[in-house]
Amino acid sequence: MRPFDPAILRTLPQARRPLATLAAIGVAQGAATIGTAFALSSVVVAVVKGMPLGHPAAYLALLFVFRGTLALAGERVAAAAGTSVSGALREQLLSRWLAQTADERPDPATGVTLASQGAASVEPYVARYLPALVSAAVVPVLAVLVLVFVDWLSALVVVLTLPLLPLFAALIGATTRDATERRWGALADLSGHFLDVVRGLPTLVAYGRGDRQVKTIGEVSQAHRRTTMVTLRLAFLSSAALELLATICVAIVAVTVGLRLTHGSIDLGTGLVAILLAPEAYWPIRRVGAEFHSAADGAEALAAAIPMLDVVSTMPTTAGPGTLSARDLGYTYPGSTEPVIEGLDLTIAPGLTVLTGPSGCGKSTLLELLAGLRRPSAGSVTAPPTHLVTQRPFLTTASIRDNLVMGAGRAVPDDEIWATLRELELDGVVAAQRQGLDTPLGDDGRGLSAGQRARLVLARAGLGSADVVLLDEPTAHLDDDSAALVHSVIRRMARDRRVVAVTHRPELLALADQHVPLLTRSIPAGREVRA
Ligand SMILES: Nc1ncnc2c1ncn2[C@@H]1O[C@H](COP(=O)(O)OP(=O)(O)OP(=O)(O)O)[C@@H](O)[C@H]1O
CATH class of the missing domain: 3.40.50.300 (P-loop containing nucleotide triphosphate hydrolases)
Known part of the structure; x- marks a missing residue:
């Protein structure tokens, strides 16, 4: 499971425009966040030094409004993109299967799972995970660049500790991939079995065999529950691990800034900007880690669906009017x-x-x-x-x-x-x-x-x-x-x-x-x- 498969842009052109919009919103959010750090530190400095509050407070209020507007726009675009991409995926899968011979189509259980839950699970992938990925690619870079100019020592601490987060996320992701594959297989088994039972229900009831199916469906559901619980456990543990790591990293920046403040080698405004900016470098990566778990099913479904959409199928019969x-x-x-x-x-x-x-x-x-x-x-x-x-x-x-x-x-x-x-x-x-x-x-x-x-x-x-x-x-x-x-x-x-x-x-x-x-x-x- 790759963090982002560019094939999605080729196979689902509907995703291009909203993803580009989300990327632009992500960059603007990054810039607004950095601006907020400066405005907030100016407000604090003004309060501490008894300077006039008017301008910094107005900038801060404006930036909060701007960030709120961006967040609202981002949510709307992301939700619309999620629905349209999952709908387009479902439609393309169905029309591709209809153009294929019975031998080339997936078996009904896999097909039903992919076109229903699979396509639906692409929604959080597009609506939540991909925007988080864009922010993670843009905001930390902007934050570190600004930190270099504001306080190079804090920038150095961030640059040295930041790679630990993606490294941990990748290690956790590798484990999640196997768990998600197992969960996906269990879901397909459950759907297939359920489909068969619903189809054969009148016969099963007529022959008094309905109760046996209750037991079998119970067993298949338990297998699905177990794999889902493993995935959830992994999700909570990994979020906690990334959270802890990011908190330790921010604490290192805060401690070094605090020590330099007491020695007077840094002024209050600069120190505050450094402390406020440092979490912004880690936060987007933590968010990717958190969203990754809810999007893992979607990524798995896309990995299964995209090769199916790439198959070019020709009808086996040659059309010959008047000849059969x-x-x-x-x-x-x-x-x-x-x-x-x-x-x-x-x-x-x-x-x-x-x-x-x-x-x-x-x-x-x-x-x-x-x-x-x-x-x-x-x-x-x-x-x-x-x-x-x-x-x-x-x-x-x-x-x-x-x-x-x-x-x-x-x-x-x-x-x-x-x-x-x-x-x-x-x-x-x-x-x-x-x-x-x-x-x-x-x-x-x-x-x-x-x-x-x-x-x-x-x-x-x-x-x-x-x-x-x-x-x-x-x-x-x-x-x-x-x-x-x-x-x-x-x-x-x-x-x-x-x-x-x-x-x-x-x-x-x-x-x-x-x-x-x-x-x-x-x-x-x-x-x-x-x-
Ligand atoms: N999806 C399938 N997979 C594997 N074998 C199959 C499948 N469908 C049918 N068969 C087998 O192919 C053979 C021919 O089946 P088919 O349904 O074409 O026969 P038929 O002559 O139409 O039978 P009937 O008169 O009973 O409807 C049978 O032996 C059947 O078991």
Whole structure:
């Protein structure tokens, strides 16, 4: 974990301007702090020597107001920068993953952790840690430079003792890095496990296995708690250590100034400026040390996210309008040694093509390869943009209308939507909802039956603009009557598009123009063309 990775400026250009503003504010704060030391010592000297207080007091008041304004501006810019950078990071991660194949994307647990907690933890990194880092780079240098002119002996003490702070901070940082990595891993485990349990909750409860998960989640949470406590302990200890060190260093300056004051080798004003300036040289570095712990998660998340944003991904399918084919296609799942598909040559003719084959032979995998969602391990796929309806189609928490027109890429008039719904006998279901097409759907289409969901995603495919529609078991959840209706819609859809459907239903097979039976380990068992 580096204190600052310049890659953040390249990958997240939104960070450049606020960071430059924060740097400018940091320099101004440093200058104002030095000015305050002079003004304060003038006030004290005036009080001690009975001189007029007016001017020094006015300067001091002005400087306090100026510093307050700078602090307010800094807080505002930092907060805005934190939110905008973490939002931009989340957006870029998601759009990058969407442009990648399923094999290249991180596993769901890592992805969810990085895009949620990871992106959120970048906020304190940008809003608190980076401004502190800028101050630490600017203010001590300014303070020491001024001290050289004011009192070179105090400057020498500061220059000799100051490096101890970053040295200690670096030593503590090295330990923190390992603890943060462990904490990050524990968090990803917890998120992944929680995600799996929430997904499988109905099944677990139905089989009376819910209680076991309570125990497992308890164990994973305890592991996360332990790693978090280690990080917190380190944070408190290191803050205390840096605080102590800085206090000792300031005390050395104060003692030397005090001794010289009693010997009369230095005047009160100079001595006071030296004593007031010395802490300003140490304070910004102490603050970096303190902020470092709350920002460590953000730095870790950025270290994980930036390489993902740098990956340039090309879609595995070559767009060829009017052509949908595979040549010597092979596919092996990552981490597996056994290919699921091997040496597959396939040309999909216009009309309706039905893929059949025993369970597990790779039909769904083949559809994902044709859709460009997976990168072939061997051979190639040539395909125009496709619309894939999977066995577990995606419905989002938006209105029915938004879910329907998601793949259209154009403004779809309501008449067309209702006509498509009517074709699938869904118009009654939607019209019965209080808000009609504007009715919001819950996660995963909650509020609709499995059969209604299957018909809704078919309506979405019908409204879509892709030339090729790939359907994975489109009638698996439907009764015979609904299946017959869906089959006739698919048949009509295949009049002006290429439709490839995976099915176990002989009724759909009977309507096919082309039949591609696949054997185990998807080698075509000879092609059978019906029409
Ligand atoms: N993410 C994955 N990682 C590793 N192996 C996988 C993955 N998904 C599927 N497989 C394996 O690949 C093979 C083909 O799976 P696929 O889902 O393509 O079969 P299918 O023919 O569509 O099956 P079904 O008719 O039961 O839906 C199976 O043996 C399956 O275990």
